[in-house]
Amino acid sequence: MVESASDETVLREAVALASLAPSIHNTQPWQWIVHPEQAELYADRERQLTATDPDGRSLMLSCGVALQHAQVALAAAGHPPEVERLPDPGQPDLLARIRLGTPAPAGPDLVREYQSMLIRHTDRRPFAPQYPPQDALDELTSVAEDAGAHLHLVRPDQVTLVNLLVSRAGGIEGDDPEYRAELAAWTHRDSADGLPPDVLPSDEPRRVPIRDFTPDDDAEPTEVPDAPPVADEYARYAVLHGDRDDEPHWLRGGEALGAVLLAAVRLGLATSPFSDPVEVMATREKLARDILAGLGHPYLVLRFGVASPEAPPPPRTPRRPADETTRVEPE
Incomplete structure (x- = not known):
């Protein structure tokens, strides 16, 4: 009998995949803290672009994409998440808490969404001479x-x-x-x-x-x-x-x-x-x-x-290693 992974392991793997999220200038302005039964998403204000984004609008959008990617990763792994957004008014940089909900198998649409997350990239090139449907x-x-x-x-x-x-x-x-x-x-x-x-x-x-x-x-x-x-x-x-x-x-x-x-x-x-x-x-x-x-x-x-079929896709933007964006807190 194969022992199932702990909640902490599942959460840690999901927030690592969340690093695939795009962010303004690839600043990756988020910090995850993984506890035994929940993960917390924080805004990393040290990575905020104070001249370009003084209000933090793009920072919050970037963190929101990371939050969405983490939810996709969890649901695709058979663990639909329970999300609490901005849970503590006393901690404005605590943007969300994620816990594992009732296990459920991932359907084909969710699997495709997960696969899309793995290959998505920003494409700034001119497009093919074909209008999007x-x-x-x-x-x-x-x-x-x-x-x-x-x-x-x-x-x-x-x-x-x-x-x-x-x-x-x-x-x-x-x-x-x-x-x-x-x-x-x-x-x-x-x-x-x-x-x-x-x-x-x-x-x-x-x-x-x-x-x-x-x-x-x-x-x-x-x-x-x-x-x-x-x-x-x-x-x-x-x-x-x-x-x-x-x-x-x-x-x-x-x-x-x-x-x-x-x-x-x-x-x-x-x-x-x-x-x-x-x-x-x-x-x-x-x-x-x-x-x-x-x-x-x-x-x-x-x-x-529609991306041009005649040109190779642009290289993917690099990401910080998980140990820089994630901290694991033992019980």
Whole structure:
């Protein structure tokens, strides 16, 4: 008779898999503490981007994705989790507690979600000349709703405005020396965190520009072009948003983001995020007013498309080892 693994072992394996979650600039701003019967997720404020993300919105979204990934790993292992979010007002950085619920076998849909988690990666390249199927995009909006947030598909007549807002946010952030220093500190790194050069985008232009990952701190700030040449016309864009702009909703927004990203893999779509227009108050407010019609608070802009079959996938961004993100507390 094979002895079943302890709760602690199951939880430790699940939070290790949760490290596959994407995070802003690959900061991985989370810390897990595993106890014999529960795991606790904490925000690691030492890894917060204070110039780029002073409110902690992107930090909370990142931690929410990690929380969602941990839940998928547990459920796929036959242990549907019980989650308590923000359980202690006296510990605001304690974001969630996870316990094992009643064992239940994982169905095929859950197995596919787990498999998607293992292969998901951000793809910033121009997409293949093929539009994403509308039914797949509609399914992503349903996935976001089921997970506690909303996904607004950007209409064709709104793409130019999204282009402008991304460019404007890049220009405003690029003029800030603290932002440029912070970006430089977290990119072009040869380590298990941050963004190494081989995962960063090329200079090939697209309809909606991506973040400039190579700011020259010694150069004078320059204007960002409002309308770069079209090279990514087959991409579709969406705004992830929520009903409120506060930490509980950012955390749930991150869980919804994780669910959307895994569903996109299952549906054969590649994805990449744009956080820049949400990082700047002026462009965030315009996103809310002119793209969302005042019906929500934007958390992130997402780009969807069909990956080009002619190009190999980009390398996966490295992750910190589990012993850096997880601490095991004996009973």
